[in-house]
Amino acid sequence: MRIITKxxxxxxxxxxxxxxxxFQVSRSPIREALRTLTTENLVRPERMGVVVVGISEKDIEEIYDIRLMVExxxxxxxxxxxxxxxVGELEKLIEMMKIAVKYKDIDEFSFLDLEFHETIIRSIDHRYISMLWSNIKPVMECLIxxxxxxxxxxNDKDFERVIANHELIMESIAxxxxxxINQAFYKNFNDVQNKVEQLWSNEEMMKIARESIEFK
Structure with missing residues (x-):
């Protein structure tokens, strides 16, 4: 997360x-974490360790291109x-999202948001589509x-609109x-992508994001 927020x-x-x-751990879990970061193209291996590559606005656009194609x-x-x-599973997830908003549990809300979309993707039982999703999921989790x-x-009231978007997706599937479906999908997709790009292009917003991680 600290790499993504710069x-x-x-x-x-x-x-x-x-x-x-x-982190006061052995080198073994660190080595595994660095391998994961390498596969996500966030770092590149060097003789003395790894060098942070980070993520650019172009990278974010490309990640959302893949998400657009998959969904x-x-x-x-x-x-x-x-x-x-x-539809029954999605309905339960939306109710859980509403509870997360009620208690201002934004980390849980973000997890449920991604779980909502992943549940839809898993439902078609397509192994290679699932593989594509898995490749972008870790970075998507951080961005969301x-x-x-x-x-x-x-604006914490904005979450009501996010939930309404998901209800529209569920209704269109039902x-x-x-x-x-097209209206619901692109409405939600553009909303999230625009928020991420807005966050990325504003240093003050990124500062808030970094502070929220330190607070957590």
Whole structure:
């Protein structure tokens, strides 16, 4: 998360020994974490450890391009399936999102938001689509969490609109309404992407995001 918020600057060198000392753990979990960060293209391996690559606005756009392709494909498949069980699961997740908002548990809300979309993706039982989603999911989790934390600082009433977007998605799936699916999907997609890009382009917003992580 600190790499994504740029609390750790690009081109910073990180070593296993340094991180193991900071987090007071053995080198083994650190080594595994660095491998994960490497596969997510957030760091690159060097002889002495890894160098932080970070994430750019272009990277964010490309991540959302993949998300757009994945979810568009999934919604098309849902038009030809029995979605009764899926709609029931989505309804429960939305109720849990409402509870998270009530108690201002933004981390839980962010988790449920992503779980909502992942539940839809899993429902078509497509192994390679799931693999694509898994590849972008870790960074997506961070981006969504950051945008939601900032949203709480900016206007906590905005979460009602986020929930309404998800209810529209659920309704469109239940009715297999192509026009409504497109409307609901792009409304939610553009809302989240715009918030992330707005956050990324404003240093004051990024400062708030970094402070929210330190507070946590």
């Amino acid at each position: 609390a750790i600057k690009d081109e910073t060198v990180l070593t296993e020994n340094q991180l193991a000392k900071e 568009s494909f999934v919604f098309e498949r849902l038009l030809h399936k029995d979605n009764g069980k899926l 969490l950051l945008s939601m934390r900032y949203r709480l600082e900016e 009715n297999k309404d192509t026009d409504l």
